[in-house]
Amino acid sequence: MLTIATGNKAVAAAVKELRPAVIAAYPITPQTEIVEQIAAWVAAGELDSSYIPVESEHSAMAACIGASVTGARTFTATSSQGLAYMHEMVNWAAGARLPIVMANVNRALAPGWNIWAEHTDAFQERDTGWLQVYVGTVQEAYDTVVMAYRIAEHEEVLLPVMVNLDGFLLSHSTQSLETDSPGDFVPPFRLPHAIDVAHPAGYGTLTGPDDYFRFRWDIERSMRNSSRVIRETEQDFSRRFGRTYAPVEEYRADDADVVVIAVGTLGKEAEVAVDLLRREGIRAGSLRIRWFRPFPDLDLSGRELVVIDRDYSFGFSGILAGSLRARTRADPYSVIAGLGGQEVTYDDIAGFVRGREPGRELWFGVDRNV
Amino acid sequence: MYEIRIHSRGGEGGVTAARLLALAAFRDGKYATACPLYGAERRGAPVVSYVRIDDHPIRIYSQIRNPDLVVVLDTGVMEAVDVLHGLKPGGWVLINAPKAEEIPGHRSYPVDLTGIALSLGLVIAGSPVLDTPVLGALAKMGIISLESAKAAITEMFSDERNVRAAEAAYQELLP
Numbered sequence: 001m002l003t004i005a006t007g008n009k010a011v012a013a014a015v016k017e018l019r020p021a022v023i024a025a026y027p028i029t030p031q032t033e034i035v036e037q038i039a040a041w042v043a044a045g046e047l048d049s050s051y052i053p054v055e056s057e058h059s060a061m062a063a064c065i066g067a068s069v070t071g072a073r074t075f076t077a078t079s080s081q082g083l084a085y086m087h088e089m090v091n092w093a094a095g096a097r098l099p100i101v102m103a104n105v106n107r108a109l110a111p112g113w114n115i116w117a118e119h120t121d122a123f124q125e126r127d128t129g130w131l132q133v134y135v136g137t138v139q140e141a142y143d144t145v146v147m148a149y150r151i152a153e154h155e156e157v158l159l160p161v162m163v164n165l166d167g168f169l170l171s172h173s174t175q176s177l178e179t180d181s182p183g184d185f186v187p188p189f190r191l192p193h194a195i196d197v198a199h200p201a202g203y204g205t206l207t208g209p210d211d212y213f214r215f216r217w218d219i220e221r222s223m224r225n226s227s228r229v230i231r232e233t234e235q236d237f238s239r240r241f242g243r244t245y246a247p248v249e250e251y252r253a254d255d256a257d258v259v260v261i262a263v264g265t266l267g268k269e270a271e272v273a274v275d276l277l278r279r280e281g282i283r284a285g286s287l288r289i290r291w292f293r294p295f296p297d298l299d300l301s302g303r304e305l306v307v308i309d310r311d312y313s314f315g316f317s318g319i320l321a322g323s324l325r326a327r328t329r330a331d332p333y334s335v336i337a338g339l340g341g342q343e344v345t346y347d348d349i350a351g352f353v354r355g356r357e358p359g360r361e362l363w364f365g366v367d368r369n370v
Numbered sequence: 371m372y373e374i375r376i377h378s379r380g381g382e383g384g385v386t387a388a389r390l391l392a393l394a395a396f397r398d399g400k401y402a403t404a405c406p407l408y409g410a411e412r413r414g415a416p417v418v419s420y421v422r423i424d425d426h427p428i429r430i431y432s433q434i435r436n437p438d439l440v441v442v443l444d445t446g447v448m449e450a451v452d453v454l455h456g457l458k459p460g461g462w463v464l465i466n467a468p469k470a471e472e473i474p475g476h477r478s479y480p481v482d483l484t485g486i487a488l489s490l491g492l493v494i495a496g497s498p499v500l501d502t503p504v505l506g507a508l509a510k511m512g513i514i515s516l517e518s519a520k521a522a523i524t525e526m527f528s529d530e531r532n533v534r535a536a537e538a539a540y541q542e543l544l545p
Contacts (some may be wrong), residue, residue: 003404004389004392004393004396030373030408043538113537115408116408130542137427158442166431168406168408169405169431169433171404172405172406173404173405173427173431174388174389174392174393174402174403174404174405175392175401175402176396176401176402176405265431268429268430268431269429269430271429272429272430343432343433344432345430345432345435346430346469
């Protein structure tokens with residue numbers, strides 16, 4: 001059905017199609033609309049799921065873990081403080097190889113108390129073993145939740161997936177939405193190591209020094225496998241539904257001398273900046289990183305890079321810029337912009353490109369080049 | 371691209387008007403994005419919503435700096451907010467008022483949305499409903515078709531007085 005929806009409603013609509021057996025969540029701005037909508041569908045009998053209104057995000061993830069380990073499909077959603085509170089269980093979900101799908105509506109961490117968009121909340125979870133994807137439109141939010149279940153539950157992956165969307169900018173923006181039924185695009189979930197609730201048994205998870213590293217390597221092996229599974233899933237999605245996605249969305253980057261790299265809605269806004277710069281005779285292009293974990297392989301040789309981080313790792317650098325330096329040996333112009341919902345326009349992004357200084361860092365709005 | 375900024379007070383339906391407008395534009399075969407500017411919202415506080423309409427997919431999420439059209443659902447906010455800020459030269463202003471003063475350099479379109487809502491008994495929690503009649507006014511101005519305006523209202527609201535309110539605003543607004 002073709003309609004309009006907010007980013008949050010699109011996530012909820014996709015979850016409804018995937019019919020998780022268990023949904024456990026705690027409301028938090030700007031994510032609340034997702035679980036509110038899902039809870040309303042469950043209450044109205046339109047979605048046959050067990051909805052567990054837990055008392056905290058830590059418990060939300062614990063409940064998803066408990067359900068998932070029995071082989072049940074699960075979903076939760078959170079933001080910012082909620083994700084931080086959940087952190088211990090976020091690690092557990094990946095370590096226990098449970099393909100939970102979680103929507104995280106990106107929001108800045110307090111203090112100061114701030115409900116607006118920032119990516120630091122999710123980037124802080126980058127080392128937990130979760131796959132991470134960041135979307136740029138309402139349609140992409142819907143489509144990516146659908147793909148996330150197929151990727152997470154793939155027998156060569158079996159890792160949880162975090163689907164990220166920018167707080168308010170996307171979560172509360174209304175755009176058109178095609179709500180295709182996934183049909184058999186996502187096969188029924190089968191967890192090979194599910195416990196058998198009909199035959200209760202005790203399990204010990206103590207894993208000694210001779211074995212622990214093997215489990216860690218197994219996570220990394222699956223993370224590497226996931227790159228192929230993501231590509232196959234996105235290609236099959238394109239064949240079936242006609243909408244094409246890639247781990248990295250390129251825009252006019254083929255012949256570009258300078259490439260803007262960003263995540264989420266800033267990555268879409270950057271495309272408009274690219275058009276503006278091209279009209280001025282600057283051969284610009286842009287890359288929007290969708291999948292941050294596994295981190296994509298990028299060939300950026302011979303291009304100047306302008307990397308925009310809506311996040312920061314204190315005492316180090318922008319997290320995206322730092323990752324790109326590590327993986328590509330590039331020396332980008334690193335721009336820290338959009339923290340806590342700071343307004344960043346396509347004009348601003350074009351200005352970053354015009355004023356680029358490779359190797360340096362700019363804090364947008366702070367009158368200082370670092 | 372056509373850019374619209376809607377000024378209202380919290381609870382008056384500015385956010386819903388933006389969504390209805392985006393839906394109507396979409397039913398006209400256009401692309402549209404409605405983005406409310408969220409702050410510490412509360413009933414009665416000035417609120418801003420943005421709508422972009424284009425023939426191509428919309429990739430801009432930042433605020434509208436230079437709107438083609440400003441919609442003022444509550445003239446009271448004009449005491450606190452410069453509603454004409456950044457309005458393009460020659461840009462239009464749709465004002466919820468029985469009549470409006472000339473605005474040099476711009477074209478103003480007064481229409482009594484509050485009167486229309488009250489005459490139809492369209493009142494929720496003590497406030498006249500403005501988000502549905504305004505669609506009729508926007509249709510008269512050629513931003514959307516009247517057919518799509520009515521279709522959008524029918525999709526989001528079951529009370530058919532909302533459609534009549536839009537039709538009344540369409541009739542009342544002088545082109």
